[in-house]
Amino acid sequence: MTPEDLLALLVTHRQSLAAGLHDEEDREEVAAALREVREAVTAGRSASPAVRRLRRALSALPPEHPVSDALGSRRYAADGTGGRALPTADAIGTVLNLLETRDATAVPDPGPPLSGTGAEPGPDAAKVPPVPGPGELLAKARERLLSAPALTEREHAALLSSHGDQPGLIRLADPRPGGSTARCPRFQFRPGTLQPLPVVLRINGLLRADLDPWGAADWWLGANSWLHGVPADLLGTLPDEELEGAALELVEAD
Known part of the structure; x- marks a missing residue:
């Protein structure tokens, strides 16, 4: 499973990620690694060193957390960033905002519109593909x-x-x-x-x-x-x- 998969998992579980990092130092280490990833993505250079730092920092998550479960099921062994594109700097920034908010658990994930509200989806809604969960990522990686x-x-x-x-x-x-x-x-x-x-x-x-x-x-x-x-x-x-x-x-x- 590649660094792209790992970052996609963090985007998917951004709210519970912030809640799972109870220690302020652990939260800051994950945030610092994510800032390095964002800087590398923005500059167009390899994010591999920052992803390796991020992977080590995520070991502070409790074992029952979905990200811990995915990391424990098999190693994120590929260190390249070729193939699938990394999440955008804005997507990484969304995770960072939650980590850097003191009451991170109070910030809800934006979900799909409630049925029956009559609200029309925004013009960019169709452009945002759903992010697969850990089980689907693992199955696709093994299929490959x-x-x-x-x-x-x-x-x-x-x-x-x-x-x-x-x-x-x-x-x-x-x-x-x-x-x-x-x-x-x-x-x-x-x-x-x-x-x-x-x-x-x-x-x-x-x-x-x-x-x-x-x-x-x-x-x-x-x-x-x-x-x-x-x-x-x-x-x-x-x-x-x-x-x-x-x-x-x-x-x-x-």
Whole structure:
């Protein structure tokens, strides 16, 4: 799940976010990180460092908060801001206004017009798309990862026969009806073979693919501003050391 998804969650849960941060220092740290994100978005530069600071600050939320639940379900591993656009500076400012209001819980979220009031929607109402909830974001993220090229069942059986159960490989359990119980993304192998790439195994170890295969897959298959591309697409193009350095940057940020 990308930084764009994380910021969309904060926009969705802006009121409960403010209410969940009881400590003034925690609230100010989240606000400071959001200000950095807004400045980066406004200036057109990478927001990745500020998003990493924001992710750490959000650990102060109670575990039952929807944002904590989404962060805990799988890591926001991709650190790029490519692909989907970040929320606008104005949307981020809405969250900031709630955090910086002393009685933040008293500021209601603007909801849809009440039915039967006769009120016409404003001219810009149709331009504002609904923000998906955490469950929908997670489902879409997993659907994207499962759509990446993967070994066939026959190839996976041959891999197990020739190499055994390689612990360093990413295997994704497909929850869809009839889905494979061990979908193994193809980028992990030398083209045309079942030979795992050593650099992939090393990076998978850094990303703890054994504990969080979805997060590791998201890093490989998501846009990465540090590398200016998708890591899986850069295998064999960038030096292995650059790929490992980008993964280490993420791990050390956590």
